[in-house]
Amino acid sequence: METWQFLINQGPETLKLAWEHAWVVAVAVTIAIFTGVPIGIWITFNRQAAEIVLYIAGIIMTIPSIALFGIMIPILSVFGYGIGTVPAIVALVLYSQLPIIRNTYAAIKNVEPSIIDAGTGMGMTRAQVLFKVQVPMALSVIFAGVRVAVVMSIGIGAIAAYIGAGGLGHYIFMGINQTYDAMINAGALCVAVMAIITDYVFGWIENRLVSKGLRT
Amino acid sequence: MIELERLTKIYPGSTIPAVDSVSLHVNKGEICILIGSSGCGKTTLMRMINRLEPITSGTIKINGKDLTPMDVIELRRSIGYAIQQIGLFPHMTVFENITVVPKLLGWDKKRMSERVDELLTMINMDPAIYRERYPRELSGGQAQRIGVARAMAANPPVMLMDEPFGAIDPINREVLQDEFLKIQEKLKKTIVFVTHDIHEAVKMGDRIALLDAGNLIQYATPEELLTQPKNQFVKDFVGADRALKRLDLLKVSDAMMKNPVRCSTEDASEKILERMIEKDLHYLLVTAPGSRLVGYVNVDMLRGHKGVVGDVARPMSVTVRPSQNLKDALSKMLTYDIGIVVAVDDDGILQGVLNSKTLVSVVGETYDEHGGHWGKITTGGRIL
Numbered sequence: 001m002e003t004w005q006f007l008i009n010q011g012p013e014t015l016k017l018a019w020e021h022a023w024v025v026a027v028a029v030t031i032a033i034f035t036g037v038p039i040g041i042w043i044t045f046n047r048q049a050a051e052i053v054l055y056i057a058g059i060i061m062t063i064p065s066i067a068l069f070g071i072m073i074p075i076l077s078v079f080g081y082g083i084g085t086v087p088a089i090v091a092l093v094l095y096s097q098l099p100i101i102r103n104t105y106a107a108i109k110n111v112e113p114s115i116i117d118a119g120t121g122m123g124m125t126r127a128q129v130l131f132k133v134q135v136p137m138a139l140s141v142i143f144a145g146v147r148v149a150v151v152m153s154i155g156i157g158a159i160a161a162y163i164g165a166g167g168l169g170h171y172i173f174m175g176i177n178q179t180y181d182a183m184i185n186a187g188a189l190c191v192a193v194m195a196i197i198t199d200y201v202f203g204w205i206e207n208r209l210v211s212k213g214l215r216t
Numbered sequence: 217m218i219e220l221e222r223l224t225k226i227y228p229g230s231t232i233p234a235v236d237s238v239s240l241h242v243n244k245g246e247i248c249i250l251i252g253s254s255g256c257g258k259t260t261l262m263r264m265i266n267r268l269e270p271i272t273s274g275t276i277k278i279n280g281k282d283l284t285p286m287d288v289i290e291l292r293r294s295i296g297y298a299i300q301q302i303g304l305f306p307h308m309t310v311f312e313n314i315t316v317v318p319k320l321l322g323w324d325k326k327r328m329s330e331r332v333d334e335l336l337t338m339i340n341m342d343p344a345i346y347r348e349r350y351p352r353e354l355s356g357g358q359a360q361r362i363g364v365a366r367a368m369a370a371n372p373p374v375m376l377m378d379e380p381f382g383a384i385d386p387i388n389r390e391v392l393q394d395e396f397l398k399i400q401e402k403l404k405k406t407i408v409f410v411t412h413d414i415h416e417a418v419k420m421g422d423r424i425a426l427l428d429a430g431n432l433i434q435y436a437t438p439e440e441l442l443t444q445p446k447n448q449f450v451k452d453f454v455g456a457d458r459a460l461k462r463l464d465l466l467k468v469s470d471a472m473m474k475n476p477v478r479c480s481t482e483d484a485s486e487k488i489l490e491r492m493i494e495k496d497l498h499y500l501l502v503t504a505p506g507s508r509l510v511g512y513v514n515v516d517m518l519r520g521h522k523g524v525v526g527d528v529a530r531p532m533s534v535t536v537r538p539s540q541n542l543k544d545a546l547s548k549m550l551t552y553d554i555g556i557v558v559a560v561d562d563d564g565i566l567q568g569v570l571n572s573k574t575l576v577s578v579v580g581e582t583y584d585e586h587g588g589h590w591g592k593i594t595t596g597g598r599i600l
Contacts, residue, residue, distance in 0.1 A: 118303025121268055121376075122317050122366075123293030136307045211307035213350030 003185040010186070014171075018190055021167030024085055024160060025153045025198075028092030032149055036097050037142060040104025041130070050105060057098035065091065065156045069163045088160035088167075095156055096149035103145025107138030140214060143206040147199055154195040158187065168194070217244035217406045218265070218374060223274035225260050225430075234260045236430040237274065242423070245404035249421035251411055252453075257430040258410050262376050265408060266292045278374060293317055296367035296375035296405070300382040302359050304351040310336075310362055311347045317370040335365040338399060357388040364396065368405075378410045393419060414454055418442065418464050419541075426450055438465055460543075462578070468545050469538035471578050472559050472568030478503050481510055481526030488525050489518040501558065501566065502529040509535070509558060509566040535560045538567045546575055 007014055043050035063071075072087040081087060111134045119129045135142075161169030171187030174180070218241070225235040235257040242248040250258040263269040265276055267288050276283045283291060304313050314335060315328045323331075336343040339361040351359055360381060367375055381389045381396075397420065400407070411417055417424050418438040425435045434446040442458045442465070445451040454461065478501040479488050492500055492515055499514040502525055511529040521528055534552050536545045538559045549557050549572060559567040 112301070112303075114299060114301035114303045115305060117268070118297070118299055118301075119305070119316075121263075121266060121292060121297035121299070123289050123291075123320055124316075125289055128320070133305055133307075137305075139307075211350070213307045213309065213352060 002182040003189060006182040006186045007190075014168075014186070014190065017166060017168050017170055018194065020085075020165075021154070021157055021169070021191070021194065024088050024165055024167060025092065025150065025157050028089045028153055028157075029096055029146070029150050031089070032093045032096030032100055032153075033146060035093070036100030036145075036149075037104050039097070040101040040142075041108060041135070043101070043105055044108045054098075054102060054105070057101050060094050061098045065095070065159050066162065068094070069160065073163065083164040085160075085165045087163055088157065088165035091160070092153045092156060096153055099145040099148040099152070100142070101145075103148075104138065104142045107141035108134045110141075111137050136211060137214065140206060140210045143202065143210065147202045147206075150202060151195045151199050154191060154198060158191050217246075217279060218242040218248075218408065219275075219277040219280075220261075220265075221275045221277070223261065223264060223276065224272045225257070225264060225269060226272045233272070233430050235264065238427070238430075238432045239274075240425055240432060240435050242406055242408060244406050246422035247400065247407045247409050247420055249409050249411060249417040249424045250427060251414065251417045251424055252427035252433075253412060255429075256427040258412075258427050259378055261427065262378060262408050262410050265374075265376055266295045266297060268292075293320055293370065294372055294374075296370075296372040296377075298363050298367035298375070298377045298380045300379035302363040302383070304359055304362060304366070306351050309348050309350055310354070313351070313362060314366045314369050316366065321370055323370075331369060335368060339365050339395065356384055357392060360384055360392060361395075368403075373406060375405050375407045377407060379412070380409075381416070382411070382413075389416075396420075415461065415464065418461050426453060463543040463546060463575070464541050466542045466578060467538065468536050468540050468542060468559050468570055469567070471542060471574045472538065472570040473574070474568045476501060476558075476566070476569040478566065479513075479525055480505070481524060481529065483525045485513075485518045485521040485523060485525050485528065488513070489515065489521075492518070501569070502526065503566050507566045508564050509560050532558055536570065537561065542570075542575060542578060545570055546572075549575075 039053060043053050060068075068091050069087060072091055073083060076087050076090065108130075115133060115137075116129055119133045124132065157165075157167055158169035158172055161167050161173050168187050168190045171183050171190070175183030175185075175187060220238060220240050222237045222239050223235055224233050224237050226233045238257075238261060240248070250261055252258045260269050264271050265283075267283075271284075305316070308316075311329075311332050314332050315323070318328050318331060332347060333343040336346055341358060341361060346354075346358070346362075351362070354362065360383070364377075364380060367377070381392050384392060393416065409420060411420075418441075421438050423435060423437055424441050426433045426441070428449060434441060434450050436444070436446075439462075441450065442454055442462050445454060445458070451458075477497070481502055481504050488500065492498075497515075499512050501512050502510045504510050504526075509532065510526065511531040513525055513529050517528045517530070518525070534548050534554070535558050536548060538561065545557055549555070556569055556571045558569055561567055
């Protein structure tokens with residue numbers, strides 16, 4: 001109840017923080033999609049590269065987010081972006097790589113060889129087989145990876161407030177400092193709601209993009 | 217039409233050729249079957265034609281034109297390709313699947329649309345119902361039909377088919393085979409068809425190439441392969457029942473007695489009964505004017521009857537068409553436990569009569585090339 005009261009009183013501030021949060025996540029995930037999907041596709045051609053890339057992405061996933069932000073500060077300070085939204089976006093892009101790359105790679109690899117054989121045998125070029133057959137067939141699994149990345153990024157994005165990236169994490173950290181429960185709860189609630197809504201929206205987009213023929 | 221000259225395939229890292237200097241010519245408009253047990257190289261040989269398998273040595277010519285310098289992509293688009301796993305694209309509708317090659321070739325929308333309707337009609341699938349369906353909404357047999365239609369979409373003169381009916385249950389397979397043969401009769405494609413099923417080979421093939429360990433063992437018509445197997449391997453492969461397999465090759469019209477004894481519906485029962493007793497006939501076919509088969513009468517049915525034959529005639533429980541093969545006919549005879557079956561055409565006009573004795577003599581001819589039984593049976597021609 002107290003949380004609710006807090007949110008009503010702090011309406012404009014909450015919306016501002018939510019907007020910051022969403023913006024950081026949106027930029028990060030967009031970059032992650034445009035890097036992760038091509039990398040995922042590329043490594044289907046090269047088994048060795050696939051092993052290395054998936055290994056590295058896996059290691060990045062295991063670094064605790066707070067530590068990753070910490071590591072980023074001295075590195076990005078060189079370019080004058082030690083704190084703020086830039087390190088937050090970089091960290092989220094890195095975290096998003098594993099689900100996106102792994103799903104892209106697995107989905108494309110899983111397309112039945114006979115279907116690829118049929119495409120090749122009918123005179124499709126390698127690129128046509130990839131973009132007209134493999135990618136459309138892999139789309140829903142790629143999307144599943146993107147959804148994981150988005151939800152995860154919204155969660156980790158809350159921690160980015162710690163390095164001055166703003167967002168809903170601000171409430172959580174301030175609330176902890178001031179032992180103000182309502183503030184902590186408000187921050188946590190907003191993050192959760194944002195994650196659920198975004199996941200739903202991506203589910204809707206997925207439904208639009210993925211062929212009806214692939215629905216089970 | 218298709219000429220394979222000393223075609224050899226050695227896979228990297230292997231010393232034994234998968235296909236060993238195979239030469240064979242496929243005539244225009246014929247179905248050439250490549251057959252053999254698993255690993256004999258039949259699929260590899262077929263896949264070398266559209267270069268899904270790179271050629272180690274040898275040449276392939278289509279219409280006298282050497283394919284070696286041809287662009288692989290262009291080559292494949294000009295050859296129809298159907299496989300056992302069908303390989304329909306699940307994210308595309310039936311329409312989109314069929315138009316894959318036409319689209320690659322840059323056909324316009326209208327032409328593609330007309331072509332799809334034409335093909336669907338040809339394979340007995342209503343375009344209005346199936347055009348927009350997805351592969352998962354099709355039965356196995358329907359999907360296989362679409363697979364074949366897709367291979368034919370751009371009207372390629374040459375088609376490669378790798379066990380296209382292999383994944384279908386036996387009943388549907390027969391239906392699809394018959395359907396395909398009917399289509400082929402009209403379209404006269406030059407087809408290289410891979411199978412491991414000798415029954416299918418005999419039924420579908422104009423010529424059969426039997427391969428073993430990458431070598432061409434015998435290349436002959438089905439008839440020749442069954443009657444004159446070149447060596448023990450071929451004999452073993454076609455099976456001890458090769459005599460029976462010949463029943464697949466021969467049509468009812470080849471063995472039936474034409475112009476069989478019959479009477480008309482208008483004939484008086486008493487008169488016919490008298491003649492039947494006189495000639496010691498147990499039964500007699502009854503036709504209406506124009507030779508349309510009505511049925512049959514036997515002595516018991518006519519005894520004491522005062523009207524015309526048409527009043528008592530009973531319809532036949534089963535008939536065959538002259539174009540059916542003898543195996544189907546024999547199967548019907550066994551199923552209905554009858555020694556004689558009547559052949560009528562699609563309009564119900566009496567064409568002839570086939571009896572079990574004829575069938576047996578036909579089987580016997582496998583070993584006795586110019587058997588003398590035929591004459592006796594086909595000289596019916598009496599009319600009561």
